[in-house]
Amino acid sequence: MSKLIDGEKLAAPLCNAIEERLAPLRQRQGITPGLAVVLVGGDSASERYVRKKQVRAEAIGMNSFVHRLADSVNNRALLTLIEQLNHDPQVHGILVQLPLPPQIDASRVIRAIHPDKDVDGFHPLNAGLMATHGNALIPCTPLGCLMLLEHHHGDLSGQRAVVLGRSNIVGKPMAHLLLRQHCTVTIAHSRTQDLAALCRQADILVAAVGRPRLVTGDWIKPGATVIDVGINRIESDGRTRLVGDVDFVTASEVAGAITPVPGGVGPMTIACLMLNTLRATCRQHDIPVADDIVTN
Numbered sequence: 001m002s003k004l005i006d007g008e009k010l011a012a013p014l015c016n017a018i019e020e021r022l023a024p025l026r027q028r029q030g031i032t033p034g035l036a037v038v039l040v041g042g043d044s045a046s047e048r049y050v051r052k053k054q055v056r057a058e059a060i061g062m063n064s065f066v067h068r069l070a071d072s073v074n075n076r077a078l079l080t081l082i083e084q085l086n087h088d089p090q091v092h093g094i095l096v097q098l099p100l101p102p103q104i105d106a107s108r109v110i111r112a113i114h115p116d117k118d119v120d121g122f123h124p125l126n127a128g129l130m131a132t133h134g135n136a137l138i139p140c141t142p143l144g145c146l147m148l149l150e151h152h153h154g155d156l157s158g159q160r161a162v163v164l165g166r167s168n169i170v171g172k173p174m175a176h177l178l179l180r181q182h183c184t185v186t187i188a189h190s191r192t193q194d195l196a197a198l199c200r201q202a203d204i205l206v207a208a209v210g211r212p213r214l215v216t217g218d219w220i221k222p223g224a225t226v227i228d229v230g231i232n233r234i235e236s237d238g239r240t241r242l243v244g245d246v247d248f249v250t251a252s253e254v255a256g257a258i259t260p261v262p263g264g265v266g267p268m269t270i271a272c273l274m275l276n277t278l279r280a281t282c283r284q285h286d287i288p289v290a291d292d293i294v295t296n
């Protein structure tokens with residue numbers, strides 16, 4: 001049986017370390033980091049994730065501002081709100097919860113967020129800086145995956161990594177982060193031929209395709225480290241269950257280490273958002289950025 005990579009266990013000390021940095025910021029500089037989350041519509045999963053962000057931010061002593069907009073909102077109203085938040089000195093981090101309804105131009109919305117406040121790291125400037133080893137705000141889910149990998153796997157240099165999925169939110173930034181750690185990286189996707197054979201070559205396999213239990217044990221190299229980013233709700237035995245992109249039962253018989261769903265990547269996504277909000281705050285106030293909390 002493989003080792004379980006527990007996301008809650010790593011997220012908790014990370015959040016504690018961030019919380020410890022907030023007291024001196026508040027006492028010596030009078031600064032409380034502020035996170036603004038924009039939620040469009042009433043999607044229940046998005047509601048839950050936004051709530052998690054709000055609860056965690058408040059628990060560690062940040063200010064949290066949630067802006068709810070109707071599902072029918074137009075581009076102009078959303079862009080106007082972002083412009084206000086860009087200029088609000090109480091707000092150090094801005095994110096727009098995805099997905100957005102079809103009438104909204106998501107890429108224009110992301111580009112409207114000031115790059116210094118872009119705590120999701122989705123703005124093209126941050127994406128470009130990350131790809132060129134610059135000082136970027138890094139997308140929370142891939143950053144969390146990297147921390148889990150480094151914690152459990154140690155030095156990643158020379159490891160063969162396969163990233164399943166090419167989204168701007170997870171797949172592409174994950175591949176860049178692994179490359180930065182000197183892995184040999186392949187990005188696989190729906191058109192990749194013989195996906196199973198490719199995955200079997202991976203020392204590190206990151207699955208982020210949104211296909212429930214796609215990756216089974218026979219796709220995994222014995223001893224590999226498997227990071228499951230998928231969060232899929234499926235009906236099973238008359239109830240709704242949360243499963244990943246990896247078939248945990250068969251995969252855990254082969255992998256050396258594996259993240260569960262829930263309790264793996266998800267908690268690290270939220271913790272890394274707190275870290276990005278702290279980093280964005282420090283940068284906006286020209287305070288040395290809390291880089292010693294984690295190094296990547």
Ligand SMILES: Nc1nc2c(c(=O)[nH]1)N[C@@H](CN(C=O)c1ccc(C(=O)N[C@@H](CCC(=O)O)C(=O)O)cc1)CN2
Pocket residue numbers: 048049052095096097098099120140141169231242261262263264265266267269270
């Ligand atoms: N603007 C953004 N939108 C979305 C992002 C993002 O990073 N920025 N990522 C996902 C959703 N997401 C954060 O927003 C997110 C997803 C899941 C979790 C999480 O804690 N998952 C738990 C299970 C929770 C459940 O019961 O559903 C876990 O895996 O343990 C946190 C954040 C898409 N949109």
Ligand SMILES: [Mg+2]
Pocket residue numbers: 019059060061
């Ligand atoms: Mg507390």
